[in-house]
Amino acid sequence: MMTTTTRTFCYVLVMISFTVLMGCCCSAKIYKVGDSDGWTTNDDSYSDWAKLKEFHVGDSLIFKYDRNFNDVTQVSGALEYEFCDSSSPTAVYNTGHDVVTLTEPGSYYFISSNHTRCLSGQRLDILVVHDPSHRIPQPPPRKIFPFGKTYNVGDSKEWRVPEESDFYFKWSEEKQFHVGDNLVFYYDNEVNDVLEISGDLEFISCDPTSPVSVHNTGQDLIRLTKPGIHYFISSKTGHCEAGLKLRVIVGPLPKAVPKKMMKLSPLDRLIKWLRTFKPKPHH
């Protein structure tokens, strides 16, 4: 009796091992990113390269490039990918011949930490799924932007010396910013830049001499991570004085709002509101 149980157990164990091994070794593929071109600035982006492929857990990517001029920076989200923001990477590879194994399902974002290169196409975004032979349900794609709104500063006017000197004042006055929101500054970086400065006095006098941070890519993503007042000016002569200055008041995360409410789309909210008018059934 005992022996039979043990035998059955061993048999099952062997079968499981076999299945796992087969699943792992028969399906795992190795992809060379960009094929013969390798990892480089690419006019037709890497989305074309990735388009017809299905990446599975266990597959690997090989990035081949000149390590003197390049690297592979893995970033955590679609927003970092979109704005080529390598300031908080989840991994950095720089051997010139990197093998990255895709160990979990979900979205993977790879960019070059060289902002210029990234913007001109050296970035790859792929979705990794469980191997269908494992019959594990696929998770929904994790291409979800972090909580918070993203504002394009100045909207269509972007970041440039405004016609009316109070333009950015008005732009920010009518909005409510919260921790978790993002500002994106678009501008011609041969003409302008963005300096975050620390105080009201510097802001009023347009004093660029002790900035908190300097941005000059022409497409800067700035996260509002702390509540309080944040000040941004241009350091270019006369620009700030002419009104190229922005003050935003950032409130704390709106914690009072229950999670359920936040998930409702405007349409859902309308429907919910309309339902409140429904006559209650009489008994």
Ligand SMILES: *[C@@H]1O[C@H](CO)[C@@H](O)[C@H](O)[C@H]1NC(C)=O
């Ligand atoms: C970024 O890449 C560009 C284009 O290849 C190059 O001209 C520039 O020197 C690089 N910048 C840095 C900081 O390596």
